[in-house]
Amino acid sequence: MEILKGKIAEVFKSIQGEGIYQGVSQVFVRFFGCNLKCKFCDTKLDKYLFLGLEELLDKINTYRDYHSISITGGEPLLEINFLKVLTKKLKEEGRIIYLETNGILPRSLSEIIDYIDIVSMDFKLPSSSGEKEFWFQHREFLKVAVRKDVFVKAVISEKTLVEDIRIAMAIIKETDANLPFVLQPQNPLEDILQERIEYFEKLCLEDNINVKVIPQLHKKLSIK
Numbered sequence: 001m002e003i004l005k006g007k008i009a010e011v012f013k014s015i016q017g018e019g020i021y022q023g024v025s026q027v028f029v030r031f032f033g034c035n036l037k038c039k040f041c042d043t044k045l046d047k048y049l050f051l052g053l054e055e056l057l058d059k060i061n062t063y064r065d066y067h068s069i070s071i072t073g074g075e076p077l078l079e080i081n082f083l084k085v086l087t088k089k090l091k092e093e094g095r096i097i098y099l100e101t102n103g104i105l106p107r108s109l110s111e112i113i114d115y116i117d118i119v120s121m122d123f124k125l126p127s128s129s130g131e132k133e134f135w136f137q138h139r140e141f142l143k144v145a146v147r148k149d150v151f152v153k154a155v156i157s158e159k160t161l162v163e164d165i166r167i168a169m170a171i172i173k174e175t176d177a178n179l180p181f182v183l184q185p186q187n188p189l190e191d192i193l194q195e196r197i198e199y200f201e202k203l204c205l206e207d208n209i210n211v212k213v214i215p216q217l218h219k220k221l222s223i224k
């Protein structure tokens, strides 16, 4: 029987640099490959290893003393068959599993949601990412993700349009008004971006959205 393998770009331990779990210690399992080409992407991957489950577990098990295992990419849900086996095994071993995803593959998420503890979902705002709209996919994705601890984050650039923020806010309200909505500045806060973020934050607060402005920590600290 053929052994199921995943394309793994790297496995390492660091602290989470984004979102509401910023600062917690994690083992990162980074899958290779993505189905998007966001303008702001800072994950430049050019090689990977084809690893079977046991080989990957051996790498993960070289680390001790961390909060959770971050399954990240690229887009990890592209490798749903391998991911199902991996997350089931990690869950059986009692690990906390944190999934970092672009939030456009709801069917794949539903296949592993039982094994996931925390979902960090990106809202791909077309005006920030340069990609097409994924509102339908994001809406369907969140319907599955709300079964677990979930938050959404959106990269904000000087190009981000208020129309995109309003649609994201509406989807959040339809899903769960308490869902944390993280506004993540693309760059260190320049004046023009700061004004824009403050404006978006005010809109969210006026609409009782659970908004948080959280810049990326690992860029500030220059760590992986």
Ligand code: SF4
Binding pocket: 034, 035, 036, 037, 038, 040, 041, 042, 043, 073, 074, 075, 102
């Ligand atoms: S979804 Fe993430 S990994 Fe993929 S291109 Fe966009 S930022 Fe990069």
